[in-house]
Amino acid sequence: MIPLFKVALAPDAADRVREVIGTAVLGHGPRVEEFEDALRARVGTPHLATVNNGTSGLHLALRLATSPPGSNPPGDGDRGEVLTTALTFEATNWAILANGFRVRWVDVDPGTLNMDLDDLAKKISPATRAIMVVHWAGHPVDVERLARVLDDAEAAHGFRPPVIEDCAQAWGTTLRGTPLGNHGNYCVFSFHATKHLACGAGGMLVTPDEESLRRALRLRFFGIDRRADRVNGDYDVPEWGYNFYLGEIAAAIGLANLETVADRVALHRRNAAHFDEHLAGVPGLEPTARPEGEESSFWLYPVKVERRADFIRKLADAGIQASAVVRRNDTHTCLPPDAAEALPNLDAVHDRVVHVPVGWWLSEEDRAHVVATIRSGW
Missing domain, CATH: 3.90.1150.10 (Aspartate Aminotransferase, domain 1)
Structure with a gap:
């Protein structure tokens, strides 16, 4: 059977994993830092953080995009709506529900199968808290045109909804020569086993600026600054976070696969x-x-x-x-x-x-x- 999906492993991936096991450092460590540096160079932005999977990245992006720093948003309830597509894997939209938002469906463009930006423009309203677009099958949503839609929405409603790009299938995708992750939005990539760039399980969040990156780095580790003095217990958690950090074995596989x-x-x-x-x-x-x-x-x-x-x-x-x-x-x-x-x-x-x-x-x-x-x- 010619398969629809297959796992790619670079020739030296197993050797890199054995090296990690030999160090007995399996959580967040030097290989994660090395992997993040390599990703920043490859994607072309300094504002990124790895996570344990793409779904975690979507959760984190929604938190960053819709809750101000220092806040602890409710885990449920009606927090407004997120405009999104129904033609996607469920992880995209269940992250919206898990963050306490309503989903509001936007139709698809029958040519590309991505979100119909004309329908989106009609549905942006004062209830809109964010927009989730999916680059289905790796084909890019025209996020440059989307920015112009948001210009019009800001003029009409007095606010500009943040955009989260689900780039789970879109490693290597470009829009008019610019790689995804460089258009000023929150972008989430998946390093699932069957993706172009696989870690076994893993993902990456690109943020629009340095402030949101610093916040993401805290929130992926329970809201704790990893540089804090945890030996003496001298640290504070201003907003609770998650157990979303990437491990060393996944980073080692990612470093090997990044080369190919x-x-x-x-x-x-x-x-x-x-x-x-x-x-x-x-x-x-x-x-x-x-x-x-x-x-x-x-x-x-x-x-x-x-x-x-x-x-x-x-x-x-x-x-x-x-x-x-x-x-x-x-x-x-x-x-x-x-x-x-x-x-x-x-x-x-x-x-x-x-x-x-x-x-x-x-x-x-x-x-x-x-x-x-x-x-x-x-």
Whole structure:
């Protein structure tokens, strides 16, 4: 079976892990610091902190974006709404609920499958506390255009909602030549085992400024400044925090994989370009849009097909894994009934979206087999 996901490990990852085990330092230590320095150089911003997983990063970003320094926000209750997309993995939106906010759904752009910025502009209101955008499959939301939407919202409502970019699938993605993480928003990356840059489990939060970074560094460790004198008990916690810090083993794997991740992203893009060329014009299959200046990392390769179940079955019979990957979040029964929202664009595409293997592990023979299987019909 040609898999949809596969774990990448650099050749020296095991040796680096053995070195960590030999030191007996497994929590936050020198390799985490080294990994963060390497990430800052690679992403192009000094304002980042690692966390134990991407979901923790989303929690932390929401806390930083919506609660002033020194505050201890309530764990539940009605704190306003966060505008978000229903076409994402549940981690995105459950972090919103866990922080005591209501979700308000924004429709999708049927071409890119990302948030529809026109619909977003209509839904920003005095109740809006933040906006959560997802770079689905690695394809970037146009955050430069989003900034102009926020300019208009600020003029209309007198405030500017903070933006949190869920970049879990978007390591290496660029918008008009600028890597994600450099557009002035909170950005959360995932280093889950199957991502381009894997730590086994881990993530990264990019903050818009130095003050929010200092706060993030405290909040990821229970609200404690790690430089504080904990030996003599001479420290204060002005706002409670979380157990969100990254460990040394994950950092060692991340350091090894960071040396090879650019090659993996390039292979994903090469495979996607091959499919763009050779799947063009297939009856019953519609590719996603490729707006100029938006360069996806292609963690996934989504297409829209007729008779999705038949398509998935045809590929499975040919030894190719394909999947919808996620279910629209707005139909889960854990949500309150009043969270429902009319989303006509999502209605039109949801049951047609499917993803086929595009990863670094595909050989030329694998690619040819995927193309031939799809082109033969289903």
